[in-house]
Amino acid sequence: MRRGPGSLYRRWLSIRYLATRDRGDVIDFLRDRGVRAGLRTRLDLLRRFTAVTNQVRGYHTLGEMLAVSRAILARERPVVLEAGCGHGSSTAKLSLAVRAAGGRLFACDSFRGLPDNSEHHIHMDGRRIEFRTGAFRATLPQVRRTVERLGAADVVSFHKGWFAETLPALQTPELDVVVLDVDLVESTRVCLRELVPRLAPGGVLFTLDGQLRATHELLGSTSFWEGEVGVPPPVIDGLGAAKLLVIRKKAGPEGPA
Numbered sequence: 001m002r003r004g005p006g007s008l009y010r011r012w013l014s015i016r017y018l019a020t021r022d023r024g025d026v027i028d029f030l031r032d033r034g035v036r037a038g039l040r041t042r043l044d045l046l047r048r049f050t051a052v053t054n055q056v057r058g059y060h061t062l063g064e065m066l067a068v069s070r071a072i073l074a075r076e077r078p079v080v081l082e083a084g085c086g087h088g089s090s091t092a093k094l095s096l097a098v099r100a101a102g103g104r105l106f107a108c109d110s111f112r113g114l115p116d117n118s119e120h121h122i123h124m125d126g127r128r129i130e131f132r133t134g135a136f137r138a139t140l141p142q143v144r145r146t147v148e149r150l151g152a153a154d155v156v157s158f159h160k161g162w163f164a165e166t167l168p169a170l171q172t173p174e175l176d177v178v179v180l181d182v183d184l185v186e187s188t189r190v191c192l193r194e195l196v197p198r199l200a201p202g203g204v205l206f207t208l209d210g211q212l213r214a215t216h217e218l219l220g221s222t223s224f225w226e227g228e229v230g231v232p233p234p235v236i237d238g239l240g241a242a243k244l245l246v247i248r249k250k251a252g253p254e255g256p257a
Contacts, residue, residue: 113137
């Protein structure tokens with residue numbers, strides 16, 4: 001039986017996850033009073049997120065995308081930045097939430113896969129992981145077509161290049177929501193250093209790379225936050241335990257929470 005994107009198996013698996021693994025996240029999304037969207041809009045987003053999952057390879061759960069979407073939809077005209085687009089599954093989903101909130105999305109990726117690296121990692125479950133050069137590669141035209149077909153391309157601007165080169169030069173307003181799915185710890189380091197200072201008061205940054213022990217070690221390092229980012233170590237939801245890690249900036253001028 002074929003199991004890839006577009007297969008009947010993928011559709012069956014989506015239904016199964018809706019009824020089991022993702023059920024609590026779906027209920028929270030539908031009940032969240034902080035979300036500005038109505039029930040019809042939320043149900044439509046769930047339907048369209050599932051359609052994207054069925055047709056495009058992704059590296060996230062529905063629950064993770066709903067958590068990010070709740071943050072997006074809690075804001076009026078949010079400015080959102082995604083670092084790490086993969087094949088465009090997350091980009092398409094984020095674009096739909098951003099359009100529903102009246103915002104704009106900056107989508108940043110090399111569109112060449114992962115850079116050359118010598119990182120060796122341990123998964124939170126103890127497995128060893130290495131990331132080969134070029135892994136998760138999709139070209140910019142491929143990702144753009146995915147977003148045009150399944151997402152909301154009218155709210156997205158694409159920015160191609162290695163994060164260390166593109167992010168310092170990228171001109172953005174203050175960022176309300178940032179989403180990292182960059183795999184390499186060096187890429188996480190660069191993104192945090194460049195993007196945390198740009199968070200708007202009350203802004204939130206999500207990283208989906210908490211499956212790696214090294215990500216938790218970096219985010220738990222006082223010397224990293226004070227020496228490289230220039231802020232006190234923030235409180236991080238999920239640190240030491242979860243794949244989805246969340247950093248929230250205080251509404252005042254003090255910096256991350």
